Amino acid sequence: MRITKIDLYRAAMPMKTPFKVAIGTTTISQSIFARIHTDAGHIGVGEGNIFTPVVGETADSVWAIGPAAARALVGTDPLDIEARARQMRKLFPHNTTLRSALEIALWDILGKAANLPLFAVLGGRRRPVVTDNTVGLESPAVMAERALAFKARGFVAIKVKLGTDLATDLERMRLIREAVGPGFALRVDANQGWDRTTARAALRALAAYGPELVEQPVVRADIDGLAELRRGSTVPLMADESLFDEHDALRLVAAGACDYFNIKLAKAAGIWTALKINAIGEAAHIPCMVGCMTDAGIAISAAVHLASARENIVFADLDGADMLAVDPVAGGFGYGAGGELLPATGPGLGVELDAAYLGGLPHQAVE
Structure with missing residues (x-):
């Protein structure tokens, strides 16, 4: 099987409300959608959702470099995902969001070729994934109301x-x-917003409110600071922006810097690296979360399949599609009672992109 053509689409999807975190605000969610065609008739779809303060890519940069990445893939075997992922990492090492869109589409092709849902391709079973939902930064009263x-x-x-x-x-x-009462699960995410001194005081004070965990209290490069905070904290710490790939995972383990990993496909450049991160976490007795940016349904579906297939992934923060005013993706999963998500049982991801919606988007084709 060979890749014959790759279509790239640039999407700007309005949010229901602006989503503000310590490092930036999103009013329009920016994604690149990929459709990879093969000579066997299989078409895989993928998505990379761009949040510049985390990944460093912009919608313009992804759109500019996308055709070069597509040209590198045309003519190659889409089922040899390891080779394609290594190829993309070598050629475009700092373009994780773009690579994630293309790699997710390759996994979709593999599932369709095998006539299996992605969770089964990954060697897992169909189990429910329970996501939280996120209250962005606002005044204290507004945040309590939204919670x-x-x-x-x-x-x-x-x-x-x-x-x-x-x-x-x-x-x-x-x-x-x-507002929510005692015992209700709250997970704090500082998005690198504190320095060490503030984070130390915050962790002591937040313990009174019983959070399950505190995510990324200090800047991503401060692994030593994260480890120091963990040694003095009664609240478990999760690494997010400090964790892009398996090399970061090893550094975090060696430093004793965190209790949990947050894996995001846009940071990890797709499922291939996400599996490596989870395996390192499991070996080090570090449970994982699968998170998202403000993804639409394709990237969320890929994350749901991954989480369903790996029991060491015990948390999910996959609310991105719920934040969108309109999600142009059908199938893959649905937000069920209690935040429960189940992956689709059709081949691959089990998703479809709205053809009329795609027809109105900026489009580049590489053959």
């Missing part, structure tokens, strides 16, 4: 964005805990 609304919708866990000044962050957490 309560997520609880009313049936979600059983909420991610709370913090990472600004300590007094306001603590007030946010106090009001949210009062």
Whole structure:
């Protein structure tokens, strides 16, 4: 089997409401969609969702370099995903979002060629994945109101964005805990917003509100700081922006820097590296989360299949498609009761892109 053509589409998807975190605000979600054609008639679809403050790519940069990446793949074997992933890492080492779109499409082709859903291709079973939903940065009162609304919708866990000044962050957490009540799962994400001193004080004070974990309290490069904070914290710590690939995972393990890993396909450049990160985590007794940016349904579906297939992935933050005013993707999964997600049982990802929607997008074709 050979790749004969790759279509790239540039999508700008409005959010229901602006989504603000410590390192940036998203009002329009930017994705690149890929459709990879083969001489066997199989077409794989993929998506990479671009959040510049984390990955460093922009929609313009991904759109500019996309045809070069596509040209490198045309004529190659789409089923040899290891070779394609290594090829893309060598040629485009810092373009993880673009690579994730192309690689996800290759996994979709593999599933369709095998006539198996992706979770089965990965050697797993179809098990439910329970996602939290996220309250972005707003005033404490607004955040508490939104947390309560997520609880009313049936979600059983909420991610709370913090990472600004300590007094306001603590007030946010106090009001949210009062709103949702004791025992409700709250996960804090500072998105690198604190320095070591502030993070140390925050972890001590936040413990009173019983968070399950605190994610990325300090800047991504400060592995030593993360390890120091972990040694003094009663609250478990999760690495996110400090973790892109298996090499980062090894560094975090060696430093004793975190209790959990957050794997995102846009950071890991797809499933191939995500599997490596999870394996290192499992060997080091570090459970994993699979997270997202503000992804539409293709990337979320790929993440749901991955999480379903790996039991060491015990947390999910896959609410991106729920934040979009309109998701142009059908199938793959659905937001069920309690935030439960189940992967599709059709071949590959089990998703379809709306043809009329694609017809209105900027398009590049490489043959």
